[in-house]
Amino acid sequence: MSKVKKDLSVGGKKYSYYSLNEAKSLGLKNVDKLPKSLKVLLENLLRNENGQSVTWGDIEALDKWAETKKSSHEIAYHPARVVMQDFTGVPAVVDLAAMRDAMKTLGGNPQKINPLVPVDLVIDHSVMVEHFGTKEAFDQNVAIEYDRNAERYNFLKWGQKAFKNFRVVPPGTGIIHQVNLEYLADVVWTNSDSGETVAYPDTCVGTDSHTTMINGLSVLGWGVGGIEAEAAMLGQPVTMLIPEVVGFKMTGKLNEGITATDLVLNVVEALRKHGVVDKFVEFYGPGMSALSLADRATLANMAPEYGATCGFFPVDEKTIDYLRFSGRSEETVALVEAYAKEQGLWAKATDADPVFTSIVELDLSTVTPCLSGPKRPQDKVELTVAAESFGKAFVTGFGYKAEEMNQEFDVEGANYKMKHGNVVVAAITSCTNTSNPSVLVAAGLLAKKAYELGLKSKPWVKTSLAPGSKVVTDYLVESGLQEFLDNMGFNLVGYGCTTCIGNTGPLPSPISKSINENNILATSVLSGNRNFEGRISPDVKANYLASPPLVVAYAIAGNLNVNVSKDSLGKDKNGNDVFLKDIWPTNKEIEEVVLKHISSQMYQKRYANVFDGDKEWKAVKAPEGELYSWDSSSTYIAHPTFFENxxxxxxxxxxxxxxxxxxxxxxxxxxxxxxxxxxxxxxxxxxxxxxxxxxxxxxxxxxxxxxxxxxxxxxxxxxxxxxxxxxxxxxxxxxxxxxxxxxxxxxxxxxxxxxxxxxxxxxxxxxxxxxxxxxxxxxxxxxxxxxxxxxxxxxxxxxxxxxxxxxxxxxxxxxxxxxxxxxxxxxxxxxxxxxxxxxxxxxxxxxxxxxxxxxxxxxxxxxxxxxxxxxxxxxxxxxxxxxxxxxx
Structure with missing residues (x-):
């Protein structure tokens, strides 16, 4: 492919790249018609063409896709890097360690088992919400986390030393996808191993379904299993059929008070109905300009929930603005813009629509407030009928009798009663929303207004705030909003994937006892992306996804039977009813806080020493050596049996x-x-x-x-x-x-x-x-x-x-x-x-x-x-x- 290799000068530095324009001279007729996500795949094939795993026939098949809009042709795709979180990352490193032992058994060189592409593992899934609702909760949870996970953390530190191309982001930094969005991703990747600096699209696979979030920053990426990721680390391509690409055309703009969460739940519903399993989704249209980068990341995050391989947003001005705002170097920002424009990867409002397999359209002005639940992310429920919907699910979905709904049950040592529908978990959690300042600020402003009127969370609600990165804490503290979230019980509990992954921690014993002894249909409301049965808490059968401000509102209401869109949430200090409309912040109020209290310096400061960790991480001891010394008494780390034969x-x-x-x-x-x-x-x-x-x-x-x-x-x-x-x-x-x-x-x-x-x-x-x-x-x-x-x-x-x-x-x-x-x-x-x-x-x-x-x-x-x-x-x-x- 030397024929298509060209030079690009940016800021006085020279880069080599594989030119999509030049490839047209070799007979590719449809390059300009391809969706931009497929252009990324095309460049990947051009750069890796070797006549064996990637052939010219593969490249031609991708070009011909624009004529047929689908293909049964298999290609070998080489992602630039791999990202992992610790739940999936620990077993992956265990497998690599076991592979080194197996290589030795076969008489080979154990050092051959080593990542050949950059790998970043972010420890974000281990913190559990044991303590909540107090200013000490964070420190207490961190102490428990390190105590429980000492064996795992020792092992990961060994891996960081033993394997090349392998970095570990310590606990307490943030959620993998937000760290990827705010720091790890470059949009355009470079490699100088050959002596020249080659520029190409940043692409990744990850051992977490929501790796797709990075598509909001124009980085093609999706989740794979740990075993597939391990193979990618070891130089194996990801084999895939050239995917169908569904275009999602957005027009109009969101109305006042509508959140990115409301939007994404509508998109999930629409794309589930359309059918996008095993397909790419690519967003385009005039409505794109109204969405912030954080809104786009929210939409890209939930690709697994709408069933797609990924939900891709092309590079445009919003991409550049975010890179600069989040503290990327000017050299990186300049390269991304120049490369994207040179390669036809830059999206402009005047562009002709690409060819898509099919198209789904959404007028953003039609989006209304909503939740989803009680069992699946795609089951959208309009906020106005959420209470009514819960009532139906109570009978038809969970098998209770309608007349049981208003029963009351004692709680040991409490001055309140438990009822069916009680919200016992209200969590601002997970990667979906906690990377989005607008909804987190909205939650803080709602908490402020509610507190000033005299409202509080109900005493049976386990409240928690688990931000996606420390930058979130910086701007919530800087703006004074964290104080009001604390007053509502939404104290910081940890930086990581908590409630959404099932790290909810136990409910207070008297509440758990009352639920289980009386078979109470308790509920949770969380700002995550997963609400499957048995996932959030063993005590909770009905789980609802909602925006962070709605999570706070439901903590105040305390029960899914309350129609928060029109019913009173409680009484103010003077005994007057308070309604959601009284405390819901305006877009202008949110924007003022965002502009005044969030800066690029926050990102630069937090990520300056991201791999160093806190004093607890620095104190973790790790063994040495290319082979791991297995401890037969460990209940966390064990030599797997996969390679016995x-x-x-x-x-x-x-x-x-x-x-x-x-x-x-x-x-x-x-x-x-x-x-x-x-x-x-x-x-x-x-x-x-x-x-x-x-x-x-x-x-x-x-x-x-x-x-x-x-x-x-x-x-x-x-x-x-x-x-x-x-x-x-x-x-x-x-x-x-x-x-x-x-x-x-x-x-x-x-x-x-x-x-x-x-x-x-x-x-x-x-x-x-x-x-x-x-x-x-x-x-x-x-x-x-x-x-x-x-x-x-x-x-x-x-x-x-x-x-x-x-x-x-x-x-x-x-x-x-x-x-x-x-x-x-x-x-x-x-x-x-x-x-x-x-x-x-x-x-x-x-x-x-x-x-x-x-x-x-x-x-x-x-x-x-x-x-x-x-x-x-x-x-x-x-x-x-x-x-x-x-x-x-």
């Missing part, structure tokens, strides 16, 4: 005989259902294992924090308290039945009974299997429980690839065939035989032997979609494939 060569034969059924599951089974991140119950297999090793329940921490120990995680697989196995009538939770003995037990215990007998297992499911977080342990745990195939109606993108990465077959029913049409109840025996030579997307014949001896045959579609995926699967997993290749 590495000397055996190719192990997967794509064939399963005489398998039993471990679970029959329904629609929208999330990765939280499969591998929960939060609370470990003491009577669960994982809890019992920890107790046997001297860990008391108060020190269980969370499943997410223990992902470095496969013994805990395989016991936690399918352990969500809300999962429903259709093999068992009316039973909720992770249970199954061992058919030969008729014994019922936890899914883990039943899986181990089958494993002892040498019986392979399969899982059946419905639509959208594996939605939610990019959780590699959902596939790792499935593998370790002995499951050979997962057979469903449709898969979520990341989980499908994770299953392949762990050597588990993803199989899909043909149209019109489901577990229900086949009458499956879990007593069946299953044979799976491939039809013909092994190939991507081939058919697999399933023979079902029913309990009465009759058989049914069904042709299933393999969702091993590409040749690379087939190679990963045949090797028993992607890491085994990479390891064998590195040892050649």
């Amino acid at each position: 590495i000397k055996d060569g190719i192990i997967n034969k794509y064939e399963v005989r005489n398998a039993s059924v471990l679970a029959v599951l329904g629609d929208s089974v999330t990765t939280d259902h499969i591998s929960p991140a939060g609370n470990i119950k003491k009577d669960s297999p994982a809890g019992q294992w920890l107790i046997e090793r001297g860990v008391t329940p108060i020190d269980f921490n969370s499943y997410g924090s223990r992902r470095g120990n496969h013994e805990v995680m395989m016991r936690g697989t399918f352990a969500n308290i809300r999962i429903k196995n259709e093999m068992l009538d009316g039973v909720e939770g992770g249970y199954s039945k061992h058919i030969p003995s008729g014994e019922q037990g936890s899914i883990y215990d039943v899986a181990m009974m089958y494993k002892m007998e040498g019986t392979p297992l399969v899982i059946f499911g419905g639509k959208e299997y594996g939605t939610g977080s990019s959780r590699d342990w959902a596939a790792k745990g499935t593998n370790l429980q002995g499951v050979k195939a997962v057979i469903v109606e449709s898969f979520e993108r990341i989980h499908r690839s994770n299953l392949i990465g762990m050597g588990v077959m993803p199989l899909q029913f043909p149209q019109g065939v489901t577990r229900k049409t086949l009458g499956l109840n879990g007593t069946e025996k299953i044979d799976l035989i491939p039809v013909g030579e092994l190939a991507p997307k081939q058919q697999v014949e399933m023979t079902i032997t029913h309990e009465d001896g009759k058989t049914t045959k069904v042709m299933l579609n393999s969702r091993i979609d590409t040749l690379d995926e087939l190679n990963y699967f045949k090797n028993g997993g992607i890491l085994q494939y990479v390891l064998r290749n590195l040892n050649k």
Whole structure:
């Protein structure tokens, strides 16, 4: 590709780059028509063309996309860098450490196991909201965090020293996606390894679903499983089909009082209806100019919730303004503008619309205040009917009787009663909104007005504020608004992903007791992006996503049955009713605070020494050496078993005989259902294992924090308290039945009974299997429980690839065939035989032997979609494939 390599001079410095304009002279006809997200992929192919993994045919196929608007052509994409958070990052580093041991076993050089692209791991998922509502809460939570996670932090410090190209952002800095947005991303990346400085688009993959947030800053990125990210670190490309691209055209502007959260919940609903799974979404249109960079990041963040691979915003003036405002160097800012304009990546209002596969339009002026819930992010509820909607869900969704709604229940030692619908968690949390100054300032202004009128949060509400970065604290303190948030109970509890990931911490004991003894339908309202069943708190069944100011409003109202759009929130000091309209800040008030109290110096100061950490991090001790010294007594970090058979060569034969059924599951089974991140119950297999090793329940921490120990995680697989196995009538939770003995037990215990007998297992499911977080342990745990195939109606993108990465077959029913049409109840025996030579997307014949001896045959579609995926699967997993290749 030297023919398309050109020079670009910016500020007296010379850069080489791979010119999209020059590529036209080689016969590419449609470059100017492509969506800008595909132009980024095109440059990636031009730069990495080598006649093997990337060919000229791949480049031509991407160019021809503009004529067909879709493609079945597979490409190899090389992201510039990898980002990880600690829940997914710890097991990734555990795998890399185990790969070094395996390389030594194979007689190779352990130093070959080393990231070849830059990797940043941000420790943001370990802080739990144990303490809240006081000025001491932050310090108390930090102390607990370091005490509980000492083994994990020691291990990560070892990794930081042992691996090249690997940096760790210490705890207490902020949420991975906000740190990426405010500091790590450059929009245009450079590399000088070859002796010349090559400039190219900043791209990334991350081990968190919401890596997509960085698309708001024009950086193409999305979430992958930890195992896929590890392969990318080790130089393997991300294999993908050239995606369809849905254009999302925005016109008009948001009305007074409408937040970015309201907008994104409308977008999620619209794109879910349109159908964008496995597709790129690219935003464009005249309405773009009215959205701040933070608003764009909010929209890009929730791409997993609308089902897309990413939601991309092209480079424009807003991108440049944000880079400069957030403290990037003038050299970086100048390069981004010059490069984007030279490459046709710059978006102008006068541009002709690119070619898209399809288009969705939204007039921003039609957006109204809303929430989403009670179980899924895409279930938008208009604020005006939220109370009415909750009432319906109370009966139809949760199975209560309408007349039970107004029952009151005692709370031990309290002077108030509990009721159904009580908001027991109100959290300003997660990456979605806490990177957006306008909604955080709005929350602070609402708290100020409410406090000055004499309103308070209800005493049964667990309130918390977990900002996405320390910059948020700087401007809330500087503006005086933090004081009023504190007065409402929204004290700082930590910098990290808290309530949204399930790190909610326990509710006060009397409230928890009242909820569980009386089967109260308690609720949460959070400013996050996930509200799946069993995720937020084991005590809370109904969870609603809302903007930060609405979170504060619901903390004051205290119950979902209050129609906050028109009902009184409470009485002022003079006994007069106070309504939401009385305390909702105006756009002008918000803008004045933002302009006066947020500066680029805040960003520069906070990120000047971002990798140094606080005194607690500096005190963490770490072992030395290229190989990790495993501690067999550790309940956090353990040598995984994935590479035990590495000397055996190719192990997967794509064939399963005489398998039993471990679970029959329904629609929208999330990765939280499969591998929960939060609370470990003491009577669960994982809890019992920890107790046997001297860990008391108060020190269980969370499943997410223990992902470095496969013994805990395989016991936690399918352990969500809300999962429903259709093999068992009316039973909720992770249970199954061992058919030969008729014994019922936890899914883990039943899986181990089958494993002892040498019986392979399969899982059946419905639509959208594996939605939610990019959780590699959902596939790792499935593998370790002995499951050979997962057979469903449709898969979520990341989980499908994770299953392949762990050597588990993803199989899909043909149209019109489901577990229900086949009458499956879990007593069946299953044979799976491939039809013909092994190939991507081939058919697999399933023979079902029913309990009465009759058989049914069904042709299933393999969702091993590409040749690379087939190679990963045949090797028993992607890491085994990479390891064998590195040892050649």
